[in-house]
Amino acid sequence: MTSTVLPGQWVDHAPGPDDFAPGTYNMSISTERYTSPEYAARERELLWMKVWQFAGRVDELPKVGDWKVYTIYDQSFVIVRGKDEKLRGFVNACRHRGNVLCQGTGNTKRGFLCQYHLWSYDLEGKLKGLLREADAGPLDKDDNSLIEVPVDTFGGFIFINPDPGGAPLSEWIGVEAMAILAPYRLDQMVTVMNVREPLDCNWKVVLDAFDEGYHINGIHPQLLAVLEIDPATSRYRFFENHSIAMAPFEVRGANADKQVEGIMALPETFPGTAAVIPRFQELVKPYTADDGSVTFPEDVTARKLLQQATRDTLTGMGLDVSGLTDEQMSDNHGWTLFPNFFMTIRAGECHVIMAVPHPDGDPNRCIWHVASFMYLPPEISDQFKVDLIEVDEPGSYKYFEALHQDYVQMPRQQLGLRNTKLDHLTLVKEEVVIAHFHSVVDRYLSQEGSK
Structure with missing residues (x-):
């Protein structure tokens, strides 16, 4: 036995x-x-x-388009559930003139719209359109998409890391620690x-x-x-x-x-x-x-x-x-x-x-x-x-x-x-x-x- x-x-x-x-x-x-x-x-x-830091619970963002803002000091990030059900994090600032996109929590089916000059982004952070786009001059939409930061989950908790070059969350927590908590x-x-x-x-x-x-x-x-x-x-x-x-x-x-x-x-x-x-x-x-x-x-x-x-x-x-x-x-x-x-x-x-x-x-x-x-x-x-x-x-x-x-x-x-x-x-x-x-x-x- x-x-x-x-x-x-x-x-x-x-x-x-x-x-x-x-x-x-x-x-x-x-x-x-x-x-x-x-x-x-x-x-x-x-x-x-x-470092990775707690930003909420997964059940706070259950539906596609659900988003919330996380701040540390004066650094602001928005976490959103995409159409592919994945959670992503972005610097909470329009790539045009830096206007804050979101405050608090909410839901958006179509994406984010900057109220200042009406630049818009999809749920994956890609720049979709801008006011009078034909007259804007040379502009690469990929280069002007929202700045992404790492977001991941463990145990129903959402974690975010302001450092895009940081280790993955699973490596940060560690295999042994996750096994003990499971x-x-x-x-x-x-x-x-x-x-x-x-x-x-x-x-x-x-x-x-x-x-x-x-x-x-x-x-x-x-x-x-x-x-x-x-x-x-x-x-x-x-x-x-x-x-x-x-x-x-x-x-x-x-x-x-x-x-x-x-x-x-x-x-x-x-x-x-x-x-x-x-x-x-x-x-x-x-x-x-x-x-x-x-x-x-x-x-x-x-x-x-x-x-x-x-x-x-x-x-x-x-x-x-x-x-x-x-x-x-x-x-x-x-x-x-x-x-x-x-x-x-x-x-x-x-x-x-x-x-x-x-x-x-x-x-x-x-x-x-x-x-x-x-x-x-x-x-x-x-x-x-x-x-x-x-x-x-x-x-x-x-x-x-x-x-x-x-x-x-x-x-x-x-x-x-x-x-x-x-x-x-x-x-x-x-x-x-x-x-x-x-x-x-x-x-x-x-x-x-x-x-």
Whole structure:
């Protein structure tokens, strides 16, 4: 009998925080990279104009002619679905006098028309016609078609790269990383939360915050009543540009009653677990005495029952989770896809945190974007799908508790980073993902890397 090795089993042989020799990564991070306009200007040209970055979900552009605008700093691009169903990206400027072609989102069956002098382009970006064309003089339409930039998709996400000479998206993400993510069925998930707003901190403060669990004791005290935090059990996988971090989901409490109590409290902080609780209660019932107390035999834990309940619930909904391990039923894996895409993912759901520099170039500001996705049966998924919410008034949108705590903390950190006497940060070993992330930033800014 042969056993099938699942992609999620990478954790079984992955290094922990004690397995990285001193000096593997630089654990001293300069504060100028968070506050210096000069540093931010180098990032713009050497990093942001060279990398793949999230631009939306495939289901935002389902029909031929659907388009949306993506901007980074003052650079504007339009992404459109062509007649051949392919998504393409173009510099959002007419080739005649540079007028912006599109703003926001929309649909065009015939192509793009510049309102300034009525030059028109088809969905493939080719110049079709222009006002008084016969009198325009010598003009090569091919040479004056829209400027194309790379657009590609993975896992239902749209990515765009301002650099036409960059590596393909599949090479950028990597075969191994894509294989690990495939069983989660990201491309079949539906957007259930989608919020974007300006935030008073550097974009890297956001990535740093979600690249470690060291802060849980400080700003997420409610989680300590539910979860056991043991950094020694964390496992990591580092790629050239990206990383994965995993900490086992361990419920606090030595006895069965406390373990079950912790699981029952999960929906308050992790809303996605609510659908699993009824099945979990069914599985606990055989171990429950008449007085309500719970006793587990040696080979049963609340964590194992949560894993079974999750698999049973998702499978019962007609969803395929056969490619995921039991541990992936309960454990969140934290992915950092460089430069700004952080995702926690477990069976049935994922949550994405992103941040880009503020368009005005101020290193003390960014635009953060949070989105949640769920793997749901197609017949009910539309009931849960939401549109993007753009928040104009700080603090007016109410995030769930743990996310709100991060939202409040990050601008406080930026205030501290602006102190000129503070010239560096010191990382501890369980912040090794942050150190890896900054090593990739360093590689780009030293012009050593192009992938």
